[in-house]
Amino acid sequence: MPTDTKRVRGPEVSQSPVLFGCRPAAVLPSHGPRADGRQRDQADVRPVFVRCGLVSQANGSAYMEAGSTKLMCCVYGPRETERKDETDMKCGRLTTDMRLAPFSCPVRGSWIQGTQDKDLSLMLYESLQPAVCLQKYPRSQIEVSVMVLENSGSVLAHAVTCASLALADAGIEMYDLVLGCSLCQDAGSYVVDPTYAEETSCGSGGGLTVAFLPSLNQISGLQSDGEMSEETLTAGVRTCIEGCYKLYPVIQQALIQALRRAAPPPSES
Amino acid sequence: MATVQVSEAEKVYILHGIRDDLRVDGRGCEDYRHMEIETDVVSNTDGSAKVTLGHTAVLVGIKAEIGKPRPMVPNEGYLEFFVDCSANATPEFEGRGGEELGTELSNTLYRVFNNKHSLDLRSLCISPGEHCWVLYVDVLLLQCDGNLYDAMSVAIKAALFNTKIPRVNISSDDEGGKEIELSDDPFDCMRLDVENVPCIVTLCKVGHRHVVDATLQEKACSVASLLISVTHKGAVTCARKVGGGSLDPESVFEMTEAGKRVGKALHAPLMALLRQEESLGMKRHKVGFLG
């Protein structure tokens, strides 16, 4: 495990007080309405707040809030790439970096990129790559970096949406917007866009995250965890696609508003 | 993964072949290459297996150590995966080149085994909250000729079947602390139940069809693959899309169904072969690395 030699950490055996305190009901009820009033077994996603162009230094940026999950994405590029391999001559290079801030989860994380962060970055890369027209940017490099400020569930799905908004804000050519949606399977019923509490108490089922290109009807990213039967997996994918379609108009609106704000006022004459 | 270059005309040939269900080496779209499995090849480990799938060779060694259980689950042991892409496999893996691939493979393994039923972790507990068995699963890629995930998962299943964990006695000593005693008899050991350990099937989408066990040339013609890990009952423990292209939802459903079918059919011959190998006992002619 990588150790952080630059920061003075507490003693090696320090543990989170969460372990000592009385543990809250570990398993949330798997029937009945959800804690925040949304419905089970339906593509009920949390209302989303999106703003583009918040970071003025970056070529493109987006900030997204879904329930309590808050994340921010910055895009730098396209700019000249340092390494000039064979493949760089024909199409551009996309690098993704996704990090969870140490204070984002109930249990403190570490600043060094652990394996979970690397895994999320790889998933983000695979979800975004089909959508970006990389062959229009030979010898160039586009860097996407997502920072999760507060993790309240389904962080990868929202990171995908946020990253594609930031790419659009940066003016990078894309075939379509990429939207992400995730769900949590729990013994017969499922919850879409789970919160952190629902995710950790998933029980015997598993989680599924889908990245989707709505206009082209293509799945660009798929990741599932936990044990489920094949029919459940197929049904889950369909539900996630439905959730993405529900999200689509909101994201489109947000992007158009950002454009309006950034565009010069229409000429008088 | 190691890549080969393919010309445009070769790609078209491979594409049309797969469309007609006749691949370059005569296989159908859902046929595996010739596979050879051998367990107990490394004597310093508690369990080991070597799998050769075509020209891909994977070696897995499992060592069991006594450690402290995780705070949140005090009455379970756990597994730690590490995949090493050796520079022997291809010159691209020299130095830190293979590190990225190795991390990707180990992360996928964590995900595949991240459920209650694959391996009974409670059987790895010695005394709750204090001692448990930690199984360090180390995978070494010896040769790379495509389809690493499948070979790796078969090797891990074979190695887990072969693992012999010594039995321990807990006795309290004079000061009231716990003392651990390993039994002296080398044959007195605990075996793991690997019935529910899943196998990974990689399906590459080439053109409009998908192929199982793709060679490096076929991989160069495909844009996206679906990785699906299936237990012997047909339950899916992990599904992931890899590669830089996108997939149609309909093809995802088709590939999931095919993957489940293929994966389910892998387990029976594998368990039969492992049991046959074990029943040979001392008479088994060990081939190891000389074959």
Place this chain on the structure above:
Amino acid sequence: MAVDMRLPTVKSPPVSVLDRKDLVVPGDVITSDTGFMRGHGTYVDEDKLTASVAGKVQRVDKLICVRPLKTRFNGEVGDVVVGRITEVQQKRWKVETNSRLDSVLLLSSVNLPGGELRRRSAEDELTMREYLHEGDLISAEVQSVFSDGALSLHTRSLKYGKLGQGVLVQLSPSLIKRQKTHFHNLPCGASIILGNNGFVWLYPTPGQQEEEAGGFYTSLEPVSLSDREVISRLRNCLLALAAHKMLLYDTSVLYCYESSLQHQVKDVLKPEVMEEIVMLTQQKLLEQES
């Protein structure tokens, strides 16, 4: 769907390797007689001729050289090679041919489209990539050898040029027999190019002779299923012969193909079927010689 799992078996060693007296390892003294000239693979140490590679000793009159059994391709003028373009440079292409260094294909050594004969202009340089780009396969002949050992290739004949649809099999160069011609149209329905560098190209026999295109036009029409089967079978036979270290030439490949007809195409790669087929081929070859 078919899965073929089995326990590994030790392959039986080839017969009578122990009484070969012409095999040497590095450091073996070949002769102490100073009357011989030393060739490749040897060095002189205190008047003793010593081998520097592991291989077979070859003696031609006064010249002694050691040819290694497993080596990269050492090209000579006139060899036919099959190679893959790795780089497009100023006035030449770099071709990978399984040798120590990448071979070179100069722009002046290829035929222009339409068969014109003229000096290459700057415009030709710019359109180089349209003819051959990275990843393409070509068949060519060795024109000359540079001082550092790199080969200079040329495709100035209609039978050489860019290769179309087919299958490439990569084998060791020492298994390819030197013959008068390396292009064969096998009677079973496919054609084969046995490159001296170990790369063998299998392709469906072209229907009618194309006009003066000379290798520029690659047909992307789907190949018929029967041709495909023949090519797959030939590929598996080549791998079987190579695994048993048999010399490859058109007759041996053809006999192997005929012996394999009783098995399914994908079964040919199973170890026991490979042994059976190779034995039958060896028998047939012996019969034919006697």
